[in-house]
Amino acid sequence: MPALLPPLPPPARGLLVAGLAVALLSLTFALAPQPFERLELAASDLRLRLAPRPQPSPDVVLLTIDDATLGAYGGWPLPRAVHAxxxxxLTRCGVSLVAFDIVFRGAASGESGPAEDTALEEAIRRNGRVLLPVGVALVRETEVVRLSPEPDDLPLLPSLIAPGDLxxxxLLQTEQTVLPAARFSRHALGLGHIAATPDADGAYRRMPLLVGYHGQVLPALALRLAASHLKASIEPHQGRVDLVREGLRLPIPTDASGVLAVNFAAPWGRGFWHLSYAETLDAxxxxxxxxxxxxxxxxxAVLVGLAASGTTDIKATALSRADPLVTLHANxxxxxxxxxxxxxxPPWAGAVMGAVxxxxxxxxxxxxxxxLFLPSGILLALLCPAANMALYAATGLAPGLVAPSLAVTTGVLALLADALARTARDTARQRRILEAYFSPSIARQILDSGEDIMQGRSVDLTILFADIAGFTAMSDRMDPxxxxxxxxxxxxxxxxCVFRNQGAVDKYMGDxxxxFFGYPETDTADSLENARLSAVNGVRAAVEMQAAVSRLNLRxxxxGRQAVAVRIGVNTGHAIVGDMGSASRREFTVLGRNVNMAQRLEGAASPGDVLLSAxxxxxxxxxxxxxxxIALRLKGFDKEMEARPVELPEV
Structure with missing residues (x-):
């Protein structure tokens, strides 16, 4: 079937190809996101490593249980007297606080267990500023939000925070908890959860600052550490957490789930002061x-964690494939x-960067x-990820890196491919235009004659306008x-109907x-005869169109769909025909006063009628x-003119 719409200009076609390529890439993202998510995570890690990192806080010290400690004190778990x-x-050293990333759950085993527990309890009491962790299992379902805590969780209640306007x-919700023994937690300065959230590749880059617990809020151990060290209170809000001290507020931004991306200051073994249990006890x-x-x-503020090799607390982070997880809390x-x-x-930042x-x-x-476009386009594709990393280094904003970079690269490659094929497209341009505007028989006739129909000329021909009466109001009640x-x-x-009567479709305008009919002109007919033939073909097409509308209405x-009525206006006269427009946007069309008259006749026609000029x-x-x-006064025409409706046969 011949194309019904004129082909796009070459530049527009190139942009369309690029747009389709980017749309296909976007569809691939939507249908199979997992590989791209992992690629994005790897790219974000590279961006983090290349950009300047913040200075570690000198107030945070890491105290670890390493291989030397386990070798010296009998393996894991260590006797609780060692922790005591x-x-x-640390109490003798005057530390601000001690935060454990180790859950002292239940009673110690063995004959010395009671004495071990007593020693640890007394050490926590004497210090008075020990923070203990809570292991939690997190879910996103709001059904777990209960208003009555479990009996075993009662020691946790003093550490919960009222949600305020949050x-x-x-938030992520606490489904299960692993609490330290009540004898320890009752002497603690507070409790904080240690539930990190791994990404799709299993690495840990984010931490929920707050989690939901029976309608209240449980802060993370790292947040509790910072607040206690600053002697500040914690105020939760939607999208942020405020630390408040003496009227001063320190806002900490989070996402809607209360999760915060960790801006790693240093990988394990660097940046922070690291001590081991063995070193501390020797000293x-x-x-x-x-x-x-x-x-x-x-x-x-001392943060205690397990760093011995082979333990379950060794995980991948943004800076390393194997770090003790306590480094996440420290950072x-x-x-x-x-x-x-x-x-x-903003989630749309990557899309905006790619669009730019x-x-x-x-x-x-x-x-x-x-x-010139070849090197410029390649340079532009390389600049996109470079600009993304520069934006991160300068402002900390981290828009998506993989999706915009791939989209720009795909778009540039598609534009290059189209530019390379532009010569071939230009060669076939006239053929595509003919097949879009004219019936197959007329198109073949023009191609066989070798005539250049693109050149503008004045021709005595017939123009037809058709429009559905009341379609605007009708379409308002219909789905798109x-x-x-x-x-x-x-x-x-x-x-x-137009093609059967040797006509050409100039354009569609909404409904x-x-x-137009009579172009190209018949070789065997003069101008007057061409006008007569064009008028006969145009009116016959109009009559057939009304008959076709009647058949459509029956169907x-x-x-159960709505019937319509169509107004048609037909006029014959001289008009300019040819390829019109600018260098970037062209259209094969008909222009002139007689075109306007045909359109005005269509507007003056009654629904279901064909109205002809004199x-x-x-x-x-x-x-x-x-x-x-009938006598008409048409808009844009000074004199009153005569028009005649066609007597339509019954269908």
Whole structure:
């Protein structure tokens, strides 16, 4: 079937190809997101490593249970008396607080268990500033939001925070808890959860600052550490957490689920001061080393975690494939204390960045010849990820990196491919235009003659306008898909009527159609005869169109759809025909006063009628039955003129 619409200009076709390529890539993203998500995570890790990182807070010290500690004190789990000795040593050093990333659950085993528990309990009591962790299992379902805590969770209640204006349902919810023994938690400064949320590749890059618990809020251990160290209170809000001290507020941005991306200051073993249990306990027996230790630890917040090889706390992070997970809590606490949290990046930021670079590629494509667009387009594709990383380094904003970079690269490659094929497209341009505007037989006739129909010329021909009466109001009551289907069926029939009568479709205008007859001119007929033949063909097409509408209405009524009435105006006269427009946008069309008259006749026609100008009526009166003439004053025409409706046969 020949194309019904004129082909796009070459630049527009290139942009369309690029748009389709990017749309296909977007569809691939939507249907199979997992590989792209993993690629995005890897790219974000690279961006983090290349960009300048914040300075670790000097107030955060890591105290770890490493391989040397386990070798010296009997393997894991360590006797609780060892933890008690470490706490007492830290108390002597005057630390600000001690936060454990180790859950002391239940009673110690063995004959020495009760004594071990008593020693640990007393050490926690003597220190008075120990933070203990809560292991939690998190879910997103709001059904777990209950208003009555479980009996085993009662020791946790003093550490919960009222939600304020925060909608707890939006947070990750605590489904199960692993609490320290009540004898320890009752002497603790507070409790905080240690539930990190791994990404799709299993690495840990984010931490929920707040989780929902029975309609209240449980803060993360790192948040509790920072607040306690600053002697500040925690105020939850939607999209942020405030630390409030003496009227001053430190806002910490989060996403809607209360999750915060960790802005890693340093990988394991760097940045922070690292001590081990073994080193600390050895120093406790040496006055000189103890004095040095006291000098270094006084006023510091100490975070205790497990770092021995082969333990379950070794996980992948953004900076390493195998780090003790306590480094996540240390970096999170550090970024809160140093105000190094990354600003919230709008979810549409990556799309905007990709759109900007795609627009730049389109502009270069439209303005530059191929020999200049080739290097410029490649450079632009490389600049997109570079600009993304520069934006992150300068502002902390982290828009998506993979999706915009792939979209820009795909768009540039599509534009390059189209530019390389432009010569071939230009060669076939006239053939495609003919097949879009004319019936197959007329198109073949023009191609065989070798005539250049693109050159503008004045021709005595017939113009037809058709429009559905009241379609605007009708379409307001229809779904967009139904409007599209309706117009598709309607224009299919109308176009067939035009083509059967040797006409050409000029354009579709909403529910309107413009067609012309008598071009190209018949070789064997003079101008007057060509006008007569064009008028006969145009009116015959109009009559057939009204008959086709009647058949469509019968079918639509059977389907329970609304019937329509069509107004048609036909005029014959001289008009300019040819390829019109600018260098970037062209159209094969008909222009002139007689075109305007045909359109005005269509507007003056009654629904269901075909209204002819006086000249058209004179040329076809021997072929068609016409009704009595009517006098009209058409907009844009000074004089009153005569028009005649066609007597339509019954269908």
């Amino acid at each position: 000795r470490v706490i007492d040593t 909608r707890v349902q939006k 406790a027996g040496d006055p000189a080393r103890m004095a040095f230790l006291r000098q270094g630890l006084e006023g510091k 999170l606490a550090s970024q809160i204390l140093t105000r190094a949290s990354l600003p919230a990046t 670079f795609l627009a730049a590629a389109a502009l270069l494509y439209l303005r530059l010849p191929l020999r 898909a139904e409007v599209q289907r309706f117009l598709g069926e309607y224009f299919e029939e109308m176009t067939a 309107g159609l413009m067609a 639509w009524r059977e389907q 000249r058209t009526a004179a040329l076809v009166r021997s072929q068609f039955r016409l009704r009595e003439p």
